[in-house]
Amino acid sequence: MSDAQPVFRFAPSPNGELHLGHAYSALANQAMARATGGRLLLRIEDIDRARSTATFERQIEADLAWLGFAWETPVRRQSEHFDDYRAALDALTEAGLAYPAFMTRGEIRGFVERRETEEGRPWPRDPDGAPLYPGLDRDLSDGERQARMAAGEPFAWRLDMRRATAMAGALGWHETGAGPDGEAGEISDDPGRWGDVVLARKDTPTSYHLAVTVDDALQGVTHVVRGRDLFFATSVHRLLQVLLGLPAPIYHHHDLIFGEDGRKLSKSARDLSLKALREAGLTPADVRRMVGLPGAAAAP
Template sequence: MTGPVFRFAPSPNGELHLGHAYSALLNARMAAETGGRLLLRIEDIDVARCTPQFEEGIYRDLAWLGIEWEQPVRRQSDHFDDYAEALDRLVDAGLAYPSFMSRGEVRAIIAEAETEGHEWPRDPDGAPLFPETERRLSQREREARMQAGDPYAWRLDTRAALAHVGGPIFWEEQGHGPQGQTGLLRANPTAWGDVVIARKEVPTSYHLSVVVDDALQGVTHVVRGRDLFFATAMQRLLQELLGLPAPVYVHHDLVLGDDGRKLSKSRQDTGLATLRAAGLTPDDIRRMVGL
């Protein structure tokens, strides 16, 4: 079967809200308008926070909205081997390294630098970039600490990764970014520093699993909220490193709360289950999100 492939990929760590409804309905509409397919993916690599109850709620809410998706549903927790294989490729190529610093140690390094008057660089989400200290650890020290059982996370060596790619990276944006960016855009992965791509106990992270999943599922159009616009740069880098195809990206506006902030799963007043219990209909939801 050919044609565009879209996907809606929620995490079952809370109830879906109006923002999720907008994204799911927009994906479904674009799939219908283009004669494409709509897939549903459950992004549950955070096994501590994701629950079967929330997953069942996702199916219930989407069915109530009248959204139909192809079976089977891909559940990320069933495919850790796929992500481990991709991670091994990056490690074997010398593009990822284990980092052992705790959050407290990282905070202390940043605080010391700022006390000395240095402005610490931050990523597009406002979080401080990871210090470069552990990038310089010897292979012998890394192996010794791993064998000793020290907790660690795998981080992408972004500088080495960009050198490995050997040229600029772009993506096709058919939606728009926070400043209206659209068209063929140049990615800037260095803005994120050395991101976590896996952990000792879980062989993946959001960035790694999403690019592997999109490739394995043949996704051609990634339609998602504008809050993930800048994350596209890191995902495009991983696609280039792993030889994966690049989808078209469509970043859409966010559904905001009364206070002007984006909705979160903690806001029960915008939860679809709460709104349904209050007597609202799927048509009411479509009107509320502008569809």
């Protein structure tokens, strides 16, 4: 990492109201940026056009302003930069690292269920618990791929994980927070555990993994501060950084905020939204106390 000014970012998706978990992450980013004399960016991750709305984006900005979170402008909106993600996908495709996968979600689910029944053992899962893609389309001939694409058959672009990891070699990242088991320092994790991850779909021209990797590089982000639920996904992001020749930020994964029932807070359940707390008369200082950030967080 160079001696350049640190750059932090908070990157919510405008598909629901911000809750206490988002407040924790936003305030942690702000505290670390202040402690290091760094810049603080706001990025709107709205690649899911079906669920993202301008109303939620305005609500995000109102909630953050109320918290005292001050960000630089202009704000980067992912939906305005699909060409950047397409260029990265094209580079991976031209390098033979991405392929069109034609199995639908239903076909994948059916395949996994049949295989588990036949073999009497669970199909491999990724760190989030989702079944790994069977990879049946990985070795199709170029002719068959082109014919199926020309016929309008739906497909997703997937990363050929075997070829990608062989090309990238050993990789890891510098962690100043902690993983699920308290890991910190120099972290080595196998991205192969995720299987052939999706890079883009017909209805969404990029995936979270690809977009966040490209965005962090283009915005010069040096410190990625986010929830511990994304700890293992960092191995995929590091792999993409190596394959695309992009710099590696320092990573800091922080604790998650849980509800009284012990589950992670969710937008869909409208858990302790900042809007509701504000309307109930709470102050930003109250929110800081609720998330356990009475003062500045330590800088990585």
